[in-house]
Amino acid sequence: MDGQPRIMGFYPTRFVEAETPEKAEDLAVRQIRGDDKLRKTVINDKSDPPMIYAEEIEMLETFEGIKLPGTGYTFFYDDETRGKA
Secondary structure, three states: OOOOOOOOEEEOOOOOOOOOHHHHHHHHHHHHHOOHHHHHHOOOOOOOOOOOOOOOOOOOOOOOOOOOOOOOOEEEOOOOOOOOO
16 A cells, blocks of 8 residues: 555455355355465465455345456455554
């Protein structure tokens, strides 16, 4: 942010088809981890990889009207890491 490295969190929205919420989380996390653009922005040391998990899972009856697979991220400063590099 602002040309300076910062510790931040992010929210993505992803749509997957799965039999259980656990499988849906796994598929969504795989999509995010496979995002080359996101991977290029991460500067964590290999001993401190980013934590990615589902905070909320919502079941939909249909994907009608939804652009799949979902892209983009909303980044935020965590209160504990605000402004830290």
